Amino acid sequence: xxxxxxxxxxxxxxxxxxxxxxxxxxxxxxxxxxxxxxxxxxxxxxxxxxxxxxxxxxxxxxxxxxxxxxxxxxxxxxxxxxxxxxxxxxxxxxxxxxxxxxxxxxxxxxxxxxxxxxxxxxxxxxxxxxxxxxxxxxxxxxxxxxxxxxxxxxxxxxxxxxxxxxxxxxxxxxxxxxxxxxxxxxxxxxxxxxxxxxxxxxxxxxxxxxxxxxxxxxxxxxxxxxxxxxxxxxxxxxxxxxxxxxxxxxxxxxxxxxxx
Numbered sequence: 456x457x458x459x460x461x462x463x464x465x466x467x468x469x470x471x472x473x474x475x476x477x478x479x480x481x482x483x484x485x486x487x488x489x490x491x492x493x494x495x496x497x498x499x500x501x502x503x504x505x506x507x508x509x510x511x512x513x514x515x516x517x518x519x520x521x522x523x524x525x526x527x528x529x530x531x532x533x534x535x536x537x538x539x540x541x542x543x544x545x546x547x548x549x550x551x552x553x554x555x556x557x558x559x560x561x562x563x564x565x566x567x568x569x570x571x572x573x574x575x576x577x578x579x580x581x582x583x584x585x586x587x588x589x590x591x592x593x594x595x596x597x598x599x600x601x602x603x604x605x606x607x608x609x610x611x612x613x614x615x616x617x618x619x620x621x622x623x624x625x626x627x628x629x630x631x632x633x634x635x636x637x638x639x640x641x642x643x644x645x646x647x648x649x650x651x652x653x654x655x656x657x658x659x660x661x662x663x664x665x666x667x668x669x670x671x672x673x674x675x676x677x678x679x680x681x682x683x684x685x686x687x688x689x690x691x692x693x694x695x696x697x698x699x700x701x702x703x704x705x706x707x708x709x710x711x712x713x714x715x
Contacts, residue, residue: 511591530676533677566664586619633661678696
């Protein structure tokens with residue numbers, strides 16, 4: 456649905472039997488909506504199947520290190536794929552998208568960009584984040600705390616509600632962050648702006664609060680093709696980096712270094 460006719464034709468013409476082998480794509484949970492569409496577009500253009508698996512980037516990297524079959528890894532940071540590259544498990548890491556943090560707030564919370572830090576610090580505010588180390592979103596939230604001048608207080612009160620190996624799982628079909636907020640687990644939750652947009656589509660009363668510039672934290676997303684992957688893995692990676700793939704990512708709110 457996002458392919459240009461020329462690119463679709465080129466992909467179809469250049470498809471080889473090796474490229475037709477199913478490609479396994481491991482990717483960050485924040486990429487699920489966008490890369491599900493990209494994978495479907497690629498399959499429609501080439502006839503090659505893509506098996507997708509999404510989750511916190513740190514846990515996905517651990518699954519790869521433990522020997523699970525993954526051919527392409529799209530991470531919500533550069534560090535996890537670089538760790539695999541440094542261990543000889545893949546090629547060069549390529550920046551393919553950028554994201555940034557926003558705050559999700561319940562409808563009754565009186566908060567604005569200007570008051571966000573004070574609201575997060577307030578004793579009665581339940582402040583939610585994802586889980587650092589397991590999920591880059593949690594690392595970025597803690598980096599924001601470091602910039603605030605109140606790192607100890609904010610890290611001490613942060614409820615690490617998502618992205619960890621033991622985090623509660625939302626009901627089938629629910630957006631993780633919409634569910635966390637809708638089930639009253641936090642008053643304010645720091646997550647990617649793209650996640651916040653998807654959460655508010657499900658729960659329209661949620662507030663999306665932009666982070667003050669002084670506290671803003673950007674997220675660079677890295678892509679790697681793993682060692683031993685079939686030929687189609689590089690073709691899928693190239694498609695993600697192509698104008699068509701980048702357009703899909705842009706449609707979901709990502710900043711795209713390669714256009715789109």
